[in-house]
Amino acid sequence: MSEEHHVVDTATGEDAPAEVSEERVQHIFGAIAEQYKKFNAVSSFGLYKGWLRATVDAANLAAESDLLDLAGGTGDVSYMAAQRRKPAHVQLTDFVPEMLAVAKKRYQMGENNGVPFDFEVVDAQDVPYDDCSYDAVTMAYGIRNIPDRMKALSEVHRVLKPSGTFACLEFSTPPNPVWRGLYHIYLKVMIPFWGWLFTKDRPSFVYLADSIRAFPPQEEYAQMLRDAGFKDVTWKNYAGGIVAIHTGTK
Numbered sequence: 001m002s003e004e005h006h007v008v009d010t011a012t013g014e015d016a017p018a019e020v021s022e023e024r025v026q027h028i029f030g031a032i033a034e035q036y037k038k039f040n041a042v043s044s045f046g047l048y049k050g051w052l053r054a055t056v057d058a059a060n061l062a063a064e065s066d067l068l069d070l071a072g073g074t075g076d077v078s079y080m081a082a083q084r085r086k087p088a089h090v091q092l093t094d095f096v097p098e099m100l101a102v103a104k105k106r107y108q109m110g111e112n113n114g115v116p117f118d119f120e121v122v123d124a125q126d127v128p129y130d131d132c133s134y135d136a137v138t139m140a141y142g143i144r145n146i147p148d149r150m151k152a153l154s155e156v157h158r159v160l161k162p163s164g165t166f167a168c169l170e171f172s173t174p175p176n177p178v179w180r181g182l183y184h185i186y187l188k189v190m191i192p193f194w195g196w197l198f199t200k201d202r203p204s205f206v207y208l209a210d211s212i213r214a215f216p217p218q219e220e221y222a223q224m225l226r227d228a229g230f231k232d233v234t235w236k237n238y239a240g241g242i243v244a245i246h247t248g249t250k
């Protein structure tokens with residue numbers, strides 16, 4: 001395991017105290033929780049559902065699986081897992097209570113497909129569960145927002161059962177320079193525009209675009225997973241690398 005722990009400002013990737021990013025994340029996701037779904041659908045041209053399905057499939061869930069969804073937000077991955085794989089139990093967690101409040105409403109609407117869920121406010125850098133307690137852990141668009149990423153990855157590894165799977169969906173770096181250039185223009189111009197349109201909160205969406213550009217590319221992030229102790233680390237690009245799903249086993 002690597003001894004080097006970088007705590008970063010998630011908007012820039014530069015070293016900074018964790019509170020800088022944590023307070024910003026509380027503010028942003030506390031404010032956009034109710035609009036989150038609409039924003040995702042529009043800003044990804046509807047592609048995000050396919051990426052969620054692929055994340056759930058990558059998590060290797062079976063009928064007896066206990067799934068921990070970290071940074072689970074309003075529950076997109078958890079509910080997709082319940083509908084697609086019907087695991088035995090889902091622990092749906094997030095740092096921001098307002099996001100979980102929307103997730104709980106979805107539970108009341110029956111989106112859990114009969115699968116029992118528990119909800120808890122959890123910081124992915126300090127997970128309050130026992131070692132070796134989950135068959136699979138998922139995290140979608142979470143790790144990019146976390147200042148001490150190695151701490152979070154070590155926590156994921158710790159709570160997974162041996163042979164358990166971690167499936168992590170995150171924005172990434174398109175390898176083709178032309179596609180990358182176009183994508184970065186889209187990030188700079190369109191994401192803040194959609195943000196303004198939906199929430200009138202343009203700065204939060206400038207953050208979103210900045211944090212995407214500052215996140216390590218595919219191989220660098222894969223190495224962080226290996227450093228945290230994961231085996232068989234691999235990734236698959238979607239939409240030419242706009243997002244990537246990394247997987248690793250314990």
Ligand SMILES: C[S@@+](CC[C@H](N)C(=O)[O-])C[C@H]1O[C@@H](n2cnc3c(N)ncnc32)[C@H](O)[C@@H]1O
Pocket residue numbers: 025029070071072073074075076077093094095096099122123124125139140141142145146
């Ligand atoms: C872009 S949302 C993704 C939510 C959900 N996974 C999805 O796919 O819709 C990012 C989430 O990460 C959460 N988050 C940020 N920092 C976190 C941390 N340290 N621990 C747990 N969750 C965190 C935010 O509260 C937010 O709900």
